[in-house]
């Protein structure tokens with residue numbers, strides 16, 4: 001299992017910031033209190049973003065998975081190389 005793509009579903013996100021606590025190098029909250037992904041070139045949006053586009057693209061799949069699992073509303077979606085959803 002390799003994580004290739006990440007997406008924050010803004011409709012599901014309630015701004016609980018668990019993802020920020022869990023992986024602050026990847027997630028932060030925007031002005032609407034929704035989770036966004038910190039990407040190269042100062043880009044910040046809810047995605048989808050490829051893992052390689054992340055500012056911290058070196059984050060381990062395990063840590064990304066833990067961050068996704070920490071989200072109380074399961075708003076963080078993870079996809080593998082075949083573009084198959086692997087979480088939630």
Ligand code: SF4
Pocket residue numbers: 008012013014015016017018019020027029033034035070071072073074075076
């Ligand atoms: S943990 Fe989930 S609900 Fe909380 S900010 Fe992150 S994506 Fe949104």
